Amino acid sequence: MWESIASYGLAVGAVYAMTGxxxxxxxxxxxxxxxxxxxxxxxxxxxxxxxxxxxxLPVIVGFLLVLAxxxxxxxxxxxxxxxxxxxxxxxxxxxxxxxxxxxxxQQLVAIKWGTDAQPFPRLIPIGEGLLDQKFWLPLLACALxxxxxxxxxxxxxxxxxxxxxxxxxxxxxxxxLPEQHLRMxxxxxxxxxxxxxxxxxxxxxxxxxxxxxxxxxxxxxxVALGGMGSNRGAVIGGLVLGVFQQAxxxxxxxxxxxxAVFVVFIIVLLLRPEGLAGASLARRV
Amino acid sequence: xxxxxxxxxxxxxxxxxxxxxxxxxxDSYLGVIAQRAxxxxxxxxxxNLVVGYAGQIAIGWVAMLTLGAYTTAVLTAGTVAExxxxxxxxxxGCVLSAVFGLIVGLPALRLRTFYFAMTTLGFATIVTQxxxxxRSVTGGGVGTPxxxxxWPFDPGWGFYYLCFLLAALATWMTANIADxxxxxxxxxxxxxxxxxxxxxxAKPKLLATVFVFAGALGGLAGGLxxxxxxxxxxxxxxxDLSVLFFIAILIGGRGSILGxxxxxxxxxxxxxxAAPLVAWSTFLYAALLLAIVLLIPGGIADLLDFxxxxxxxxxxEITPRPELLEQVLGHGGKASMLRLKGIELHFxxxxxxxxxxxxxxxxxxxxxxxxxxxxxxxxxxxxxGYYTPSEGAAELxxxxxxxxxxxxxxxxxxxRTFQTPRLIxxxxxxxxxxxxxxxxxxxxxxxxxxxxxxHRRDERHLKDAARLALAAIGLEQLAxxxxxxxxxxxxxxxxxxxxxxxxxxxxxxxxxxxxxxxxEIRRLGALIKAISRxxxxxxxxxxxxxxxxDICDRVTVLNLGKVLAAGTPEEIRSHREVxxxxxxx
Numbered sequence: 001m002w003e004s005i006a007s008y009g010l011a012v013g014a015v016y017a018m019t020g021x022x023x024x025x026x027x028x029x030x031x032x033x034x035x036x037x038x039x040x041x042x043x044x045x046x047x048x049x050x051x052x053x054x055x056x057l058p059v060i061v062g063f064l065l066v067l068a069x070x071x072x073x074x075x076x077x078x079x080x081x082x083x084x085x086x087x088x089x090x091x092x093x094x095x096x097x098x099x100x101x102x103x104x105x106q107q108l109v110a111i112k113w114g115t116d117a118q119p120f121p122r123l124i125p126i127g128e129g130l131l132d133q134k135f136w137l138p139l140l141a142c143a144l145x146x147x148x149x150x151x152x153x154x155x156x157x158x159x160x161x162x163x164x165x166x167x168x169x170x171x172x173x174x175x176x177l178p179e180q181h182l183r184m185x186x187x188x189x190x191x192x193x194x195x196x197x198x199x200x201x202x203x204x205x206x207x208x209x210x211x212x213x214x215x216x217x218x219x220x221x222x223v224a225l226g227g228m229g230s231n232r233g234a235v236i237g238g239l240v241l242g243v244f245q246q247a248x249x250x251x252x253x254x255x256x257x258x259x260a261v262f263v264v265f266i267i268v269l270l271l272r273p274e275g276l277a278g279a280s281l282a283r284r285v
Numbered sequence: 286x287x288x289x290x291x292x293x294x295x296x297x298x299x300x301x302x303x304x305x306x307x308x309x310x311x312d313s314y315l316g317v318i319a320q321r322a323x324x325x326x327x328x329x330x331x332x333n334l335v336v337g338y339a340g341q342i343a344i345g346w347v348a349m350l351t352l353g354a355y356t357t358a359v360l361t362a363g364t365v366a367e368x369x370x371x372x373x374x375x376x377x378g379c380v381l382s383a384v385f386g387l388i389v390g391l392p393a394l395r396l397r398t399f400y401f402a403m404t405t406l407g408f409a410t411i412v413t414q415x416x417x418x419x420r421s422v423t424g425g426g427v428g429t430p431x432x433x434x435x436w437p438f439d440p441g442w443g444f445y446y447l448c449f450l451l452a453a454l455a456t457w458m459t460a461n462i463a464d465x466x467x468x469x470x471x472x473x474x475x476x477x478x479x480x481x482x483x484x485x486x487a488k489p490k491l492l493a494t495v496f497v498f499a500g501a502l503g504g505l506a507g508g509l510x511x512x513x514x515x516x517x518x519x520x521x522x523x524x525d526l527s528v529l530f531f532i533a534i535l536i537g538g539r540g541s542i543l544g545x546x547x548x549x550x551x552x553x554x555x556x557x558x559a560a561p562l563v564a565w566s567t568f569l570y571a572a573l574l575l576a577i578v579l580l581i582p583g584g585i586a587d588l589l590d591f592x593x594x595x596x597x598x599x600x601x602e603i604t605p606r607p608e609l610l611e612q613v614l615g616h617g618g619k620a621s622m623l624r625l626k627g628i629e630l631h632f633x634x635x636x637x638x639x640x641x642x643x644x645x646x647x648x649x650x651x652x653x654x655x656x657x658x659x660x661x662x663x664x665x666x667x668x669x670g671y672y673t674p675s676e677g678a679a680e681l682x683x684x685x686x687x688x689x690x691x692x693x694x695x696x697x698x699x700x701r702t703f704q705t706p707r708l709i710x711x712x713x714x715x716x717x718x719x720x721x722x723x724x725x726x727x728x729x730x731x732x733x734x735x736x737x738x739x740h741r742r743d744e745r746h747l748k749d750a751a752r753l754a755l756a757a758i759g760l761e762q763l764a765x766x767x768x769x770x771x772x773x774x775x776x777x778x779x780x781x782x783x784x785x786x787x788x789x790x791x792x793x794x795x796x797x798x799x800x801x802x803x804x805e806i807r808r809l810g811a812l813i814k815a816i817s818r819x820x821x822x823x824x825x826x827x828x829x830x831x832x833x834x835d836i837c838d839r840v841t842v843l844n845l846g847k848v849l850a851a852g853t854p855e856e857i858r859s860h861r862e863v864x865x866x867x868x869x870x
Contacts, residue, residue: 081575095342097578099344099574100572100574111564111565213406266388266391269396270392273400
């Protein structure tokens with residue numbers, strides 16, 4: 001039992017972690033929390049099943065297409081729902097615009113794809129039982145994402161430009177950085193990561209339109225607990241959340257697992273609003 | 286005045302006539318749609334205070350409907366205990382939803398907007414999951430029968446009138462709140478949170494009360510909903526429904542009652558007349574939401590607000606009437622002194638304030654000047670409790686004075702203005718000024734809900750005081766204009782009027798002359814001087830040296846968080862270091 005708690009929990013946790021990173025990448029670029037994070041994960045699964053299982057495309061082509069779609073949707077998100085409301089960010093209109101956009105996409109999927117959870121094809125026939133690819137694939141994707149982002153942010157000029165914008169967008173603009181393009185690129189990157197999360201996790205979570213709200217919530221929990229903008233916090237938080245949820249699932253039953261996660265979430269946030277590893281709030285006056 | 290009142294009462298009268306008269310058509314299909322609209326509105330009326338007024342993005346409020354529906358249905362059906370009377374079951378649903386309204390709302394008291402949106406979303410998901418899994422009580426996916434209310438509100442038109450009456454009651458109660466100092470405080474929290482705190486509005490307590498109220502209305506709606514459905518399953522409470530409630534309010538417009546009511550009615554009726562579109566309804570709602578956010582963030586209410594499109598007079602002048610200040614401030618003539626001793630405050634490695642001593646006395650204007658970054662505004666923020674210093678203490682009339690908790694300052698009669706005016710653009714000038722007197726209201730939330738005499742007396746006093754304060758600063762002719770239509774200089778004076786509403790013992794002004802014309806600065810100077818002569822201690826942070834030396838009785842010069850010099854204006858003007866560091870030759 002403990003093996004399956006660990007393998008399943010870590011795998012789901014990796015999907016949560018990547019969704020959390022998706023939130024973070026968008027947040028760093030624009031100070032916006034976007035409801036499209038869970039939508040990207042949902043689409044990763046649905047589009048993957050569509051391309052590979054239904055249309056019969058080769059796995060690698062389908063995979064790349066899914067990532068490309070993720071990037072495209074990221075760009076659209078930035079253009080349609082973020083850029084127009086960024087001027088008056090203190091009114092939090094982005095919460096509504098991103099929610100509206102995510103709902104539209106979700107409804108489109110529900111109508112065109114269906115509201116039933118559909119199976120996702122087995123991609124790589126390696127490993128059995130607890131070493132099945134559906135368990136290690138999300139973990140691998142998560143590790144690659146984390147490593148890739150570390151490399152991007154620390155070793156490349158573009159990555160440093162991302163960091164500069166995240167740190168102080170005014171100063172970055174004053175230095176002549178193309179803030180708008182970088183923001184759009186960040187959203188495209190977030191789109192890729194979100195779609196990757198959904199794609200690699202879909203054999204477990206299935207191609208299901210309802211995954212959107214599940215990933216939105218459980219992907220946000222590690223971000224909130226680990227501190228906004230902290231990818232390491234999101235990964236640790238995501239893995240812990242996944243294992244905790246699975247353990248609770250096995251020991252006390254699924255419903256009480258979700259209730260337990262929710263209660264822990266609220267209590268931690270009430271005690272430490274800035275997250276377990278986050279910094280304190282900025283000045284307001 | 287009376288004509289305007291009749292005009293604003295007309296839509297309500299029309300709605301009431303339609304509501305009362307609809308059964309005459311004897312169309313039961315129409316009746317069911319109307320009952321659904323009433324029920325949805327009962328929930329939305331409460332949610333409107335949370336979303337539209339307080340600006341808290343509560344997306345998953347359908348959870349309150351679910352809780353109320355299941356509580357009423359299960360208690361009435363007698364699944365868990367002896368069957369309850371349906372009316373008692375309805376009440377129990379209300380109470381339980383009120384409790385959960387508070388629990389779900391807790392994170393909003395401390396957290397940012399998006400966190401709260403997420404917690405309500407998470408809660409809605411969980412409630413449905415529990416309803417699905419707790420088979421012994423809720424019947425799981427099979428569901429449970431809804432209650433049947435006995436005479437006089439039995440199914441059919443009897444139940445119709447129950448829904449109508451409760452919807453009317455919900456409208457009346459929320460309109461009372463909206464029109465009270467609590468409603469204004471909610472809007473202040475939404476649009477000018479820092480100013481709300483400085484006016485003594487305790488955000489957690491107020492929001493908690495509103496969450497309880499909105500939860501109770503959601504539960505009430507749920508109980509009625511379960512009876513209307515006659516059989517409830519978890520499927521009846523999809524997230525789509527939550528989206529409908531939420532969007533109805535935003536389409537209607539934030540800070541309005543009529544707008545969201547129309548929004549709810551429209552969104553309830555729409556799918557009935559566009560049957561082929563039913564599958565697409567949530568998609569369309571979402572598209573509508575996106576369009577509204579991007580194109581008309583003000584919603585229907587803004588489109589209908591003709592009054593605020595009439596052009597204002599072009600060349601307006603601010604003519605303060607300092608002779609009214611005695612009446613506005615009404616001091617008992619008791620002298621007060623606030624003393625700061627050895628205050629130190631660090632931001633990381635930066636010493637923003639580095640051992641500051643400062644005395645502020647009633648009847649004096651105390652100028653605080655210095656180069657940018659010398660700690661002037663920071664000093665104001667320490668006194669107003671936004672920052673807690675790491676070292677040092679303060680005394681008020683010799684008694685230790687805590688330097689924290691910004692919302693408690695108003696109780697000490699410490700008022701302030703801000704470097705960039707923090708007003709509620711969507712509220713009228715008069716309402717903005719009334720915010721300043723919030724803590725002087727005596728009536729409780731419950732009294733305001735029912736508009737009891739003490740509440741009406743509060744409102745009268747606040748309104749009179751606000752008009753008087755506006756007259757004193759010279760802007761009474763703009764009392765009914767939306768604040769976002771004012772010029773910059775007028776906003777600065779409105780902020781002073783709001784501060785005067787507190788009848789402050791100490792008034793902290795943060796660069797009140799910035800952006801004003803020379804003539805306006807002269808009038809401002811006279812006004813500030815008169816305020817101090819009426820017995821208030823004024824601490825004035827300013828860059829206009831002329832104004833400072835004109836009206837101050839005492840001047841402190843800061844540099845790098847330290848006092849560079851302190852004394853009378855004459856002493857400062859001839860102080861060698863000050864001249865070389867700051868004033869220039």
